[in-house]
Every structure is written in structure tokens, then in C-alpha cells.
Amino acid sequence: MSGPAGPAPNPGGVRVLRFAPAKLNLTLAVVGRREDGFHDLHSVMVPLALSDAVAVTVAHAGTHGPAVVRGPVAVGGPPAPDTLRVSGLPLAATPDNLVLRAIAATRDAVRATWPGAPADPPPLAARLTKRIPVAAGLGGGSSDAAATVAAALEAWAAALPEEGLRDLAASLGSDVPFFLAGGAALVTGRGEFVERLPDLQGEAPAVLIVTPNLPVSTAAVFAAYARGARPTSAAVLVASERLVSEMRAGLPARALFARAEELAAGNDLLPAALEVAPSLATFRAALGLLLGRPVGQSGSGPTAWVLYPTLAAAHKAARFVHLGVVEGTLPPIGGGEPFVAVSTILTPGLHAMPADAHNGGRTRSKGR
Ligand code: ATP
Numbered sequence: 372m373s374g375p376a377g378p379a380p381n382p383g384g385v386r387v388l389r390f391a392p393a394k395l396n397l398t399l400a401v402v403g404r405r406e407d408g409f410h411d412l413h414s415v416m417v418p419l420a421l422s423d424a425v426a427v428t429v430a431h432a433g434t435h436g437p438a439v440v441r442g443p444v445a446v447g448g449p450p451a452p453d454t455l456r457v458s459g460l461p462l463a464a465t466p467d468n469l470v471l472r473a474i475a476a477t478r479d480a481v482r483a484t485w486p487g488a489p490a491d492p493p494p495l496a497a498r499l500t501k502r503i504p505v506a507a508g509l510g511g512g513s514s515d516a517a518a519t520v521a522a523a524l525e526a527w528a529a530a531l532p533e534e535g536l537r538d539l540a541a542s543l544g545s546d547v548p549f550f551l552a553g554g555a556a557l558v559t560g561r562g563e564f565v566e567r568l569p570d571l572q573g574e575a576p577a578v579l580i581v582t583p584n585l586p587v588s589t590a591a592v593f594a595a596y597a598r599g600a601r602p603t604s605a606a607v608l609v610a611s612e613r614l615v616s617e618m619r620a621g622l623p624a625r626a627l628f629a630r631a632e633e634l635a636a637g638n639d640l641l642p643a644a645l646e647v648a649p650s651l652a653t654f655r656a657a658l659g660l661l662l663g664r665p666v667g668q669s670g671s672g673p674t675a676w677v678l679y680p681t682l683a684a685a686h687k688a689a690r691f692v693h694l695g696v697v698e699g700t701l702p703p704i705g706g707g708e709p710f711v712a713v714s715t716i717l718t719p720g721l722h723a724m725p726a727d728a729h730n731g732g733r734t735r736s737k738g739r
Contacts, residue, residue: 387525388426391518392418392717393509394546395578395669395676397627398611398637401596402559409545409561410593413611415568415618416546417555419578421714423459423503423511425470425518427526430454430496453494459501469512470497473519473543480539481529492527504582504710506589508670510550516543517550537563554717557615568615571624575716577685581658581692582674585705587648592671595643602639610637624718631678635665644672650704657702661695662688685713 400413430453453474455464462468478492485492497519503511520539524530531539540547545562557566610633617626627634645652651673658675659666667676679685692711695701701709 384428385526386426386428387522388424389518389522391423391425391503391511391514391550393421393503393511393514393580393714394418394549395509395667395716396638397634397667398607398614399640399670400605400608400611400637401601401639402608404597405561410596411560412558412562413608414558415555415611415614416549416558417571418550418553418717419509419580419714420717421503421509421580421712423515423518424498424500425515425522426498427474427495427519427522428497429526430494453497455497455499457499457501459499460504462499462501462505464499468499469516469543470499470519473516474523476539476543477520477523480531480535481524481527485529492523492529495523495526497522504674506586507582507710508587508589508668508672508674509580509582510546510670513544513546514550516540517547520547520551555618568618569621570718571618571627571716572621573624573718575624575718576628577679577682578714578716579662579677579679579685579688579692580674580710580712580714581677582710583651583654583704584707584709585648585651585654585673587644587651587671587673589671591647592640592643595646596640600643600646602642607637607639610634624716625680627716628678628680631667632665634678635667638668640671641668644668648673648704650702653702654704657695657700658692661691661700664688682713682715689713 394416397415397417398413402411402413404410453471455468455471457464457468466472474495474497481492499515501511503509503514505511517540520536520543536551537548540551541563548563548565549556549558552565552567555568555570557568558564614630614634655666655668655675658677662677664677664679668674669676677688679688689711692701692709696703696708
């Protein structure tokens with residue numbers, strides 16, 4: 372995106388809608404710790420069809436309705452603040468919600484070039500439909516932030532130079548640059564370096580997502596990693612680099628299914644996640660036994676993922692998971708049933724869509 376801010380925002384009432392996909396880390400190698408305390412990563416990330424939806428409307432003064440689904444929230448100065456309504460999975464519409472933070476940060480970024488400056492771009496009324504489990508390693512908050520930045524810019528008919536957009540994304544969260552890039556990518560640094568990879572060719576594998584109802588703090592997982600809860604070999608980095616080479620050369624999507632075992636083992640944060648949440652080990656082992664397939668972990672967890680050649684096979688597996696919950700072969704960890712959804716890796720022919728979820732989810736809180 373480049374060029375100065377456009378001349379005028381969309382008129383009040385024009386609604387801009389963006390889907391905000393979840394992500395899966397097909398590989399996640401930790402390659403070192405930086406002086407700023409963050410870890411450098413080497414990760415192949417792909418967007419999933421499972422997605423939230425963010426809609427924004429330019430709200431002129433006096434157009435705000437008072438009602439919000441989970442408490443009215445207003446940030447920014449008078450006279451008319453940005454507002455947010457959340458529906459779907461439970462998530463507070465508080466000022467620290469990444470949708471509101473992304474609107475405020477985007478406004479700051481375009482302010483300098485806004486026509487008539489120092490006047491600000493007008494307030495936005497935002498709606499978030501939450502389908503991606505929260506604090507689950509699926510990047511939902513970062514994806515909402517990226518979708519909101521894009522939607523706000525469109526609503527204001529504004530643009531940012533590439534560098535400004537990059538800085539804005541990185542300031543909002545480690546995974547936001549990936550989501551703004553919009554496809555399969557090699558992500559390095561703490562997430563700020565994103566190299567788009569050719570999208571997988573052909574029909575993408577189906578993905579079964581199982582998120583136990585167990586809070587796992589990303590910060591705690593990285594701290595456990597730093598204390599030594601980590602693999603002893605560099606096998607994950609080797610696998611991650613190989614996957615990148617293969618994808619650069621144009622990897623057929625079905626080849627991913629054939630690599631399921633290697634990919635499922637390709638997460639350096641797994642030992643640390645198991646140290647932080649020991650019951651996750653029993654849960655993952657039971658899930659592997661129940662399904663007879665390799666079980667991966669997305670990000671710092673606790674979400675487990677399993678690849679299937681077809682959606683039908685993944686739906687059948689989802690039914691097994693529910694049976695496992697009912698019959699007790701899948702241990703109840705955390706405070707309730709796991710979130711179970713069938714999705715696919717997003718490829719050029721597919722569009723983000725709301726989750727085909729098999730039950731409701733809950734919000735779990737987790738620090739970074
Ligand atoms: P990360 O590894 O970056 O923490 P994640 O996928 O594990 O990502 P998210 O769902 O992005 O977790 O949530 C991380 C934190 O961000 C949670 O504690 C949540 O309360 C907060 N948060 C703020 N806004 C949002 C949002 N719109 N959606 C989800 N979480 C949000």
C-alpha cells in the first residue's frame with residue numbers, strides 16, 4: 372500500500388467487512404533468544420478458513436447507538452469515540468481489545484497525512500464476530516488487528532506507505548505482519564519478517580482443530596523454553612527449512628498430508644507447553660490414540676491439530692472426538708469440553724469463512 376491519505380472517508384453508514392482467518396504453524400522452530408528478551412523464530416504459517424469477521428462503519432457524531440452486545444466501550448477523546456460490539460465466542464469489548472487498539476493505532480498512523488490535519492479521521496463503529504478460540508495459539512487477536520487495520524484504512528479511504536504499514540502491524544502484535552501479508556509465509560524474527568511463500572497447489576488438506584479448555588500463557592511457555600524446556604536437537608529447524616524449500620518450489624497441497632508426522636513433531640515449543648500445562652500431555656496422547664493420526668500443536672498451544680485428506684474424513688474424526696469426550700477416553704482437562712472445529716488451509720480458490728465448529732468455545736485468558 373502506498374501514497375498519501377485519500378481525500379475523504381467513505382460516507383457514514385458504508386460498512387467495510389473483512390474476514391480474519393486463524394493461523395496454523397505448520398512448523399515452529401525457535402532459533403535463539405534476542406537481547407530484548409524475545410525469541411527469534413523460523414515458522415511456516417498458513418491461514419485457515421476458520422475465521423472471525425470484523426466490520427467497521429464510519430460513525431458520524433450522533434450516529435452511535437447506545438447498545439453493545441457485551442458492554443458499551445468507548446475509547447478515544449470526545450466528542451465521538453470508536454465503539455465495538457462483540458458476538459460469537461465470549462470476549463470482552465474492552466478498550467484493550469485488539470480491534471479498538473488497531474483502530475486507534477491506524478488513526479495515529481494516518482493522522483499526519485489526513486486532509487485538514489490536525490483533524491482526525493472520524494470515529495468508527497466496529498463489530499467483531501468471534502469464531503476463533505481466544506488465547507489458543509491460533510492467532511485470532513492478531514488476525515482481528517490486521518483485518519481492522521485494513522478495514523479502517525478502507526473506511527477512511529486512506530493509505531499508508533509500506534514501511535508505515537509494517538511498523539503499525541509490528542506494534543500491534545507479533546503475528547499481525549503475517550496476517551497483513553495474506554497467505555502462506557515463512558515468518559522469522561519475532562514475527563516481523565514475513566516472506567510470502569507460493570500458496571499450496573491443489574485441494575488443501577482438511578484440518579481438525581481441537582482446543583482444550585485450558586489456559587496456556589504464551590509468555591509462560593516462552594519463559595519455560597528459556598529455562599530449558601526445549602528439544603535437544605535442531606530437527607525442527609531442519610524440517611522447517613526443508614518445508615520452505617519445498618514450498619518455494621511449489622509444493623502440492625496433498626504432499627502436506629504425506630508429511631503429517633514430521634509436521635506434527637515440528638514445534639519447538641511443545642516441551643515448554645507441556646511443562647506449563649502438564650495435563651496437556653495426557654490429552655494429546657489420548658487424542659493421538661483416539662484418532663490414530665499425528666497430532667500437531669499450533670504456536671504455544673494449547674490447540675492441537677490433525678491433518679486429513681478430505682473434509683469428510685475430518686468431520687468423522689470430529690465425531691470421534693465428541694464420542695471420546697462423552698465416553699471419557701479423552702480426559703476432561705481445563706474447565707469444560709474442548710472446542711472442536713473442522714477447517715481447511717486457505718488456498719487461492721478458497722475464502723475465509725466462519726468456523727464449522729462442533730461446539731461453542733469459551734474464552735480463556737492468557738498473558739504474553
Ligand atoms: P498469542 O500467541 O499472540 O497470544 P493466541 O492465538 O494464542 O495469540 P489470541 O486469541 O490472539 O491468542 O489472544 C491473545 C490475548 O489477546 C488474549 O489474552 C486476549 O484476551 C487478548 N485479545 C485482545 N483482543 C482480542 C481479540 N480481538 N481476539 C482475541 N484475543 C484478544
